[in-house]
Amino acid sequence: MTEADYRTVGFKSGLEIHQQLFTDKKLFCRCPAGRYSEEYDAEILRHMRPTLSELGVYDGTALMEFKTKKEIIYRINRNTVCTYEMDDTPPFLINEDALDIALGIGMLYNCKLVDELHIARKQYLDGSIPTGFQRTAIYAVDGWIPYKDRTVKIIQMSIEEDSCREVSDFSHNRIYLTDRLGMPLIETVTGPDMRTPQEAAEVGWICAKLVRSTHKVRRGIGAARQDVNVSVEGGTRVEIKGVPKITMIPLLTHNEAMRQWNLLRLREELKKRGLTPETFQAEDYDITSVIKKPYYIPLKNAVESKLKISCIVLKGFKDLLRWETQPDTYFSKEISDRVRVIACLTTIPNLIHSDSRTDTLTSSDWQKVKKQTEATDNDTLIIVWASDEDIQTAVNEIIIRAKEATMGIPSETRQALSDGTNGFERILPGADRMYPDTDLPPKRIEEDRRNKIKSWLPEQFWKRQTWYKELNIPPDTIDELSISKYAELFKKVVNEWKINPTTAAVVLIQYPKRLKKSYLNTDSIDEEMMSSILKAYADGKLTSDFILNALKMSAELGMFVEEIIPQQINDADLEKEILLAEQQMQKMKFVKKESADNIMMGILMKKLRGRISARKVSQKISRLQKDLKNVK
Numbered sequence: 001m002t003e004a005d006y007r008t009v010g011f012k013s014g015l016e017i018h019q020q021l022f023t024d025k026k027l028f029c030r031c032p033a034g035r036y037s038e039e040y041d042a043e044i045l046r047h048m049r050p051t052l053s054e055l056g057v058y059d060g061t062a063l064m065e066f067k068t069k070k071e072i073i074y075r076i077n078r079n080t081v082c083t084y085e086m087d088d089t090p091p092f093l094i095n096e097d098a099l100d101i102a103l104g105i106g107m108l109y110n111c112k113l114v115d116e117l118h119i120a121r122k123q124y125l126d127g128s129i130p131t132g133f134q135r136t137a138i139y140a141v142d143g144w145i146p147y148k149d150r151t152v153k154i155i156q157m158s159i160e161e162d163s164c165r166e167v168s169d170f171s172h173n174r175i176y177l178t179d180r181l182g183m184p185l186i187e188t189v190t191g192p193d194m195r196t197p198q199e200a201a202e203v204g205w206i207c208a209k210l211v212r213s214t215h216k217v218r219r220g221i222g223a224a225r226q227d228v229n230v231s232v233e234g235g236t237r238v239e240i241k242g243v244p245k246i247t248m249i250p251l252l253t254h255n256e257a258m259r260q261w262n263l264l265r266l267r268e269e270l271k272k273r274g275l276t277p278e279t280f281q282a283e284d285y286d287i288t289s290v291i292k293k294p295y296y297i298p299l300k301n302a303v304e305s306k307l308k309i310s311c312i313v314l315k316g317f318k319d320l321l322r323w324e325t326q327p328d329t330y331f332s333k334e335i336s337d338r339v340r341v342i343a344c345l346t347t348i349p350n351l352i353h354s355d356s357r358t359d360t361l362t363s364s365d366w367q368k369v370k371k372q373t374e375a376t377d378n379d380t381l382i383i384v385w386a387s388d389e390d391i392q393t394a395v396n397e398i399i400i401r402a403k404e405a406t407m408g409i410p411s412e413t414r415q416a417l418s419d420g421t422n423g424f425e426r427i428l429p430g431a432d433r434m435y436p437d438t439d440l441p442p443k444r445i446e447e448d449r450r451n452k453i454k455s456w457l458p459e460q461f462w463k464r465q466t467w468y469k470e471l472n473i474p475p476d477t478i479d480e481l482s483i484s485k486y487a488e489l490f491k492k493v494v495n496e497w498k499i500n501p502t503t504a505a506v507v508l509i510q511y512p513k514r515l516k517k518s519y520l521n522t523d524s525i526d527e528e529m530m531s532s533i534l535k536a537y538a539d540g541k542l543t544s545d546f547i548l549n550a551l552k553m554s555a556e557l558g559m560f561v562e563e564i565i566p567q568q569i570n571d572a573d574l575e576k577e578i579l580l581a582e583q584q585m586q587k588m589k590f591v592k593k594e595s596a597d598n599i600m601m602g603i604l605m606k607k608l609r610g611r612i613s614a615r616k617v618s619q620k621i622s623r624l625q626k627d628l629k630n631v632k
């Protein structure tokens with residue numbers, strides 16, 4: 001699809017980026033952060049129950065989670081969790097280091113910082129936070145980043161606690177590890193300003209570079225997770241949760257836009273058939289006694305396990321369960337997903353239907369079911385099997401989801417699948433999930449604190465890039481240098497020490513990589529080492545062709561010492577070396593004078609590298625040759 005195609009469907013996307021901050025400790029307790037382990041000392045079992053909000057209503061997600069009747073098990077490791085995370089002790093005061101980093105990143109995003117931080121509780125009822133809520137605080141609003149020839153809006157930024165890591169989710173049991181719980185995280189919400197899937201990814205990269213340029217955020221798998229919002233004209237805002245890699249964003253958002261487009265077309269088709277929310281009709285029947293000896297294995301197992309079997313007749317839906325929603329994905333999956341997540345029928349297939357082209361029931365069995373349910377040829381029949389406890393939930397969800405097709409696109413959060421399609425995760429939570437946290441007092445953000453943060457805050461990387469382009473440094477160093485820990489050093493060596501910008505960029509960015517490629521341990525290379533080497537070069541103590549060698553020796557040694565610099569050769573010794581080289585060359589024959597000169601330089605530089613620059617050697621040779629001519 002082209003940009004114009006996306007404009008036609010009215011593609012819109014925004015990002016919510018979650019980024020872990022690099023701190024020693026968690027946000028509201030003093031447990032260590034970033035210490036992950038699969039080991040645990042104890043398990044705690046909890047059930048989630050919805051309670052009425054202050055306005056007297058239940059939250060949609062809360063109700064959905066309650067319907068799932070999950071048993072939630074938390075695995076506790078005594079080294080990484082205390083009683084705070086389990087809601088048995090009140091929170092400690094906020095981690096000041098985390099708040100500083102968060103505020104700094106807010107400034108980089110051109111946001112307005114709040115004068116006073118108010119900690120709130122955000123309802124979380126999927127079990128990923130044992131208390132049922134997350135402590136969170138909005139600390140910055142109304143920012144922007146430059147993108148193409150426009151800006152992308154940053155709506156707000158929050159500092160909050162990370163949730164548990166899910167271990168497994170099968171049937172009515174979900175298991176979590178708690179080591180990640182409570183680690184400091186920031187959430188950055190962009191405007192819905194991206195018009196193509198590619199743009200959504202590109203803005204994702206800008207945000208990733210911006211936070212990395214501080215060198216105060218966590219890296220690696222799970223340290224940054226994006227929620228991607230997508231909608232099309234006439235569609236609904238759908239959230240794809242927890243996208244682990246920015247490279248997945250284009251395909252995921254494209255497929256979600258297509259899904260919404262296809263669901264809108266499905267609604268049109270239903271309308272043509274006279275099916276609207278008002279005229280929608282569905283009936284369910286217990287057919288446990290009708291199907292006695294099915295040969296289709298999942299059903300056969302169901303009969304053997306004495307499960308209940310139900311048939312739902314969707315009036316006028318014929319063939320629509322095969323309506324394509326995403327590549328190789330059909331409307332039937334929207335229904336099956338709901339049954340899987342909400343009725344916890346996690347073994348797939350969890351239903352069959354009469355639109356299917358694969359053999360499930362024999363035609364005589366289908367006839368029996370049709371007769372029992374009085375279905376016509378215009379209807380679609382769905383058969384589902386489950387225990388006594390789960391069958392009604394499954395039936396209800398099938399009817400709910402089918403009816404939603406007559407309305408359009410349900411508000412959902414969806415999970416990213418590895419093939420680039422997405423699946424139902426949960427109902428989109430209502431807007432009233434936040435309420436004040438009375439455990440912690442408001443906190444003023446003083447001017448003094450902002451100034452202190454500014455002292456360590458890097459320059460915005462896009463400003464650095466503009467300058468690099470003016471300096472004409474190699475294009476393949478620009479991106480990396482602009483977020484590198486050496487960016488400030490680069491500025492100094494170019495502006496103050498007057499080192500050639502290209503040399504500086506290559507030394508700082510390419511040299512460590514080159515050494516790494518030759519399997520050298522480059523861990524000890526740091527700003528101090530780089531700075532000493534470049535200073536020696538600026539002072540004329542080190543020749544440019546010896547910098548790589550100096551870096552290599554320093555990396556091996558763990559530090560830079562001037563002793564590694566070879567002694568500079570004096571004029572008399574250089575003449576002697578040239579004479580020796582000439583003698584060596586008398587035994588060779590040359591057609592061209594240039595190749596003779598090149599070989600001579602080769603012989604000399606092999607011997608003298610680091611003791612004198614190639615330029616000086618070549619100058620000396622031509623001077624000697626001129627003198628020789630004059631003598632002749």
Ligand SMILES: [Zn+2]
Binds near residue numbers: 031080
């Ligand atoms: Zn703790």
